[in-house]
Amino acid sequence: MREFSTPLSIAVPxxxxxxxxxxxxxxxxGSTAVFSRRTPDGWVDVTAAEFHDQVRAVAKGxxxxxxxxxxxxxxxxxTRYEWTxxxxxxWFAGAVTVPIYETSSAEQIGWILQDSDARAVVAEGADHLARVREARESGDLAELQHVWSxxxxxxxxxxxxxxxxxDAVLEERxxxxxxxxxxxxxxTSGTTGKPKGCMLTHGNFMFELGVAVDELSELFDTEGASTLLFLPLAHVFARIIQVGAVKSRTxxxxxxDIKNLVADLGEFRPTFILAVPRVFEKVFNTASQRATADGRGTIFDRAADVAIAWSRALDGKRVPVRLRAQHALFDRLVYGKLRQALGGSxxxxxxxxxxxxxxLGHFYRGIGLKVLEGYGLTETTAALTVNLPDAQKVGTVGRPLPGTSVRVGDDGELLFRGGQVFAGYWANEAATSEALDRDGWFHTGDVGEVDDEGFVRITGRKKEIIVTAGGKNVAPAVLEDRLRAHALVDQCLVVGDGQPFIGALVTIDRDTFPAWAExxxxxxxxxxxxEDPDLVAAVQGAVDDANKAVSKAEAIRKFTILPGEWTEEGGQLTPSLKLKRxxxxxxxRGEIEALYLG
Structure with a gap:
């Protein structure tokens, strides 16, 4: 059983x-600007003293x-200033925050309010208030006493x-x-069943941010450091950056509004951002498709290949002269424009x-944006592992943060132990005992590997492993990730459990498709x-590329293009854009069965 630990590097409070x-x-x-708020008159700074006063006033209320x-x-x-x-x-009032995704249905809201015994709700606007009202009318929410907008x-x-x-009463609280x-x-947004409440303590956050801000000092502790949050703050990923920014005065x-994101990035000019892989895929695919529509597709493709080659060469510590010259050319023609889309800083x-x-990891590093890929779950207060500016291995999720240990179980499951691991599931001892063993190891449900240097690679979900009729174990994530990298592919589902071969269902990206169609x-x-030959051939190209990553027995042999989309609103995606398999x-079911007919 392989195990790797990183020693604690700081004193945790x-x-x-x-x-x-x-x-x-x-x-x-007190006079340092720690926030900037978007107003009708533009971005307005909020100092540390002003934020402190506002927080105290609301807490007293x-x-x-x-x-x-x-x-x-x-x-x-x-995601807005008032959320933070x-x-x-x-917290100033001594209470506990229960985030709810703003896209949640009345039924989901009702379950969370009931399960958590919430005393009050702070909702954004009329639409959210209506859903809270519906949840109240259809459920037992006896503890809920206040709703503010x-x-x-x-x-x-x-x-x-x-x-x-x-002030004395507030300070005591x-x-x-x-x-x-x-x-x-x-x-947890949950790909199956009802969401479970992950209990995260002040100590979980203090441990996580204590080591993370220290390890990522190039992001948080540089002069003029700033970040623009656009992911949902109900997700632990954005939440941990929020707390880290406050801690480091970033x-x-x-x-x-994601529709205004490019404009907001251009005005705010963050020095670092956070996003889920689907955002990076979308940026790449949109740029590729626009270049193709403008007759510059060949130039973009060559620029992408050079960026990837340049990044790979960096790992070898030596970039050939010719590649360096090509990279400099495309930096002026292509890469600079992509960096400008992120604000330029x-x-x-x-x-x-x-x-x-x-x-994608090599592409973005090749254009001048270091994407530090990490790994964690809600149950682990976000990051367990992360690639660092001076310790990065593209294709992995980095090494364990200081004070964190990783172990690979006999079945390939990744287990972690550290101060960021949660206290358990709220009012659910059975689920807690299933996730946390007696020695404090958290069972992630993810399958992965740990190399000799401690870098972790995620290879799939334990419960999502497909076993074909021939007994071949297939991790669908490998194929799905590669397929989604194609400009025309929005989402895909790899199937084949108990079947003679691997198949796939594919949905088309509505953002890039119109340009391709024209x-x-x-x-x-x-x-x-x-069933259009050109569209089928384009998707077949994506499938062929994905198949290069696996053996012949694991390769996709048939696929079906679906007319619709899989969305969060439709219930097929979680708020963090993971597929609810x-x-x-x-x-x-019908489309999957049709793949194997005959």
Missing amino acids: TTGNLTDDVVDNAREA LIAAGVATGDRVALLSK LFDYAI IQDNAVDVLGRLGSDIS RTTATPLDLATLIY KMGHSA CAYAISGGAPLGER QHGKSSHVADLL NVVVREA
Whole structure:
């Protein structure tokens, strides 16, 4: 059984809680701009002192409303400044934040509010309020006493409500929590079954951020460091960056509308960003398709090949002169424009949530953006492993963070132990005992490898391994990741459990398809072209490329192009854009059966 540990590099606090960062910032650097808010008049800075005062005012309002120590307060909103403000205000009041994805249905909201026994909800606007009202009418939410709306001036309302709460009362509440106390209940979006509440303590965050900010000092501790959050703050990935930015006084902005993201990036000019692999795939595919539509497809493809080759050469510590010259040429023609799309100042990106893949990792490093791929789960307060600026191996998710150990089980499952591993599932001892063994090892459910240097590679999900009729074990993620890298492919599902060969269902990317259709003189409706020879040939090319990554027995032999899409709204994707395999398999049972007829 292979095991690798990274020794702890810092002293992790044994007292205090997450609110200390806000207090320290106001006292030590009160005039420093730690946030920038998007307003009708542009981006406006918020100093550490101003944020501290706003958090205290809202926290007093929560206390005045009857929110007690340890009470759960739900947050249902898009990514915005007020999300962060309320998160810290809830902690100042000694309470526990329960994030809810803003896209959640009334039924999902009802389950989380009921299961967590939430005392109050802070919702964003009318649509969210309506869903909370529906959940209230159809479920047993006896504990829910308050519902506030950000768009109905919840900040000001609570500020006035708490005007009579003394500083002494607030300070007593703020300092009640220790590292052992619950900070948040994050409900896993879940690819199967009802979401489970992951209990993350103040200590989990303090351990995680203590080592992560130290290890990623080139991101957090450089002069002028800034980041723009656009992923949902209900996801632990964005949440940990939020807390890390506050801890390190890294200026942070929020972008709620993905349609305005390019403009927001251009105005905010972050020095680093975080995103899930699907975002990086989309950026690449969109750029490729636009170049093709403008008659520059060949130049873009060559530029991409050079970027990848240049990045690979860096691992060998020597870049050939000819490749260096080609890279310099394409830097002026292509790479600079791509970096400009990220604001022009972005040097690093953190990728998590799913494997990025070697090709994209090398491409982005080749254009001048170091993508630091990491790995973690909600249950581990985000990162367990991460590639570092000075210790990067593209294609892996990095080495364990200091104080973290990894073990590969006999069945290939990755097990981890460290101070960031959660306290268990809320009111669910059976699930907790299944995930955490007696020695404190967390069973991730992911299958992977650890090389001699400690770099971890994810190869698939334990429960998603496909076993063909011939007894061949196939990890679908390897094929699916490669397929999604093609400009025309949006999502795909590899199937074949108990079948004689591997097949795939493919959906077409609605962003890149119109340009392809126009270029080829085709209908702009995907449903009209499901058996079109040119579209089939394009997808076959993607399949052929994916098959290069596996053996013949694991290769995709047949595929079907579907007319529709798999989306979060449709219930086929989680909020972090992971495929809900059980849902898709159930909905596409007929198409899957048709693959194997005859």
